Amino acid sequence: MENLITMFSDPAYWDSLSRIIPKALNETLYMVIVSTFLAYLLGIPMGVLLVITSDNHILPNPWIERILGTIINIFRSIPFIILIVALMPFTELVVGTYIGTKAAIVALVVSAAPFVARMVESSLKEVSAGVIEAALSMGASPWQIIRKVLLPEAKSSLVLGVAITTINIIAYTAMAGAVGGGGLGDVAIQYGYNRYRSDMMLITVFILVVIVQLIQWSGTTLAKKLFHR
Amino acid sequence: MIYINNLSKVFTTTKDSFTALEDINLHIPKGAIYGIIGLSGAGKSTLIRCMNMLENPSSGEIIIDGQNMTQLSGKELRKTRQSIGMIFQHFNLLESRTVSDNIVFPLEIAGWPKKKITQRVRELLPLVGLEERADAYPAQLSGGQKQRVGIARALATNPSVLLCDEATSALDPQTTVSILDLLKEINEKFNLTIVIITHEMKVIKEICTDVAVIDQAHIVEHGPVESVFINPQSGVAKEFISSVFPNQLPAQLLAELAQRPGSQIIAVHFLGTAASEPIISDLIRQCGVTVNILHGNIDRLRSTLFGTLTLELQGSPANLQEAREYLTSRNLTVEVIQ
């Protein structure tokens, strides 16, 4: 107790905190936002393709469905930490380096995109065959059905998926320290675990909990607003 | 208007195949309300879905407004579908769109300009009586209201044909009548050809001008509703008709009556004005038979009266023959029951 009071009343302590935490928070948010965005950029087309090429859908094609499905499964089964190492040459090719925040983003996107594809797939599969059939009967093209039926009808479910994906990516950013990505998870490991600074551990974990709560709450609220069934 | 020639549909799975439609031939005239009735699994939905090529026929052709539907390219088919409206048993509305945005949907698909779309929606909402609910979501509507949205949506692009697949089967009897009235109204107003698939004879009786009976992949009979009701040929048709005009006598009564000498049971079907003529008294006076009324009913078939009178006649064979001829001469249809 005595110890804690001395620590908290030492201005140098707050100074070091304010140097470490905001920077780490910044890095985490940057990695999470950019990776989630890019993972969706890649994941949505893959998810859509999985759905529309499936049996009895608008463009059935067992080959595309099977090949894409297999690729997704392979990527999803590789442990993240191994993926980071395995991707190093590719990462260097894409962002010019295999360490740092940008490098971490490449690994995060590659690992999250197949997950997103499956989330999108399951959301779009909830759209009833009857509604798709109605659109077909009006002369809608496959592209119109994707844009005006599948995605809008699934938007509530898609939003919930975004919340789940983002929270998953936050958890994964903790491992981004392995390639010098920084972020809150890295602080928790560097200071909290390696240097027995349990105060650092507690603060970063607390911030992460708040972020996760906030994302889940926004996701649920928005999904409810978009849900009209 | 619509010609279906030698249409067959076989569903094949890896293991076996199933014939859902076999050698269907139908002509649906312009402006008709054409009912297609059959039991569950008879092939009705498959047939109507072939008409707009939601289902690909295995052989045969479908010609709508002179276009052979089976020979259109993907793009031509999409264009043609814009002039064939369709409504469904479970409405199939877009849950994420309001009533008016659901009606907007087919117009967006057809690429109408915004201004014309707004104007068209303003015409359609009152037609189906939904001005008040324009901004409601489908989940907030009753079944009947949902089907009204479905109808407005199907009519949006001014189609020449409306296909209805069990459009009233999910609705209660009262709502069914109001939807059927609406269909009749738009049929008359726009001279729209309507094809109705149903398993309820009530629907046929209320609004259809023509009817085809489908049973196990085949059309077993078809024709103007009046003639099919008065003189059904197939067992299925007879069953369907007795579901709306029950005139079966109890078996025990029939057995009792069979014991009586010189007695014959006949059913007399009448249509329209014949219902108001003094036939029974003429029968007794002119043909020398005694008449015992066993059962009778009268109802509307579309807008004409349709009824059946089941009679026991007693007399000599010659008198009975004369009585039947007399009835036939008065434009009544006589069916000898026993």
Ligand SMILES: Nc1ncnc2c1ncn2[C@@H]1O[C@H](COP(=O)(O)OP(=O)(O)O)[C@@H](O)[C@H]1O
């Ligand atoms: N896609 C399909 N694959 C295999 N069999 C089908 C398919 N669609 C319909 N059938 C079969 O065809 C028959 C007729 O179906 P349907 O036209 O839906 O009947 P109805 O609408 O008269 O109840 C049924 O026995 C049904 O099982």
Ligand SMILES: [Mg+2]
């Ligand atoms: Mg059906």
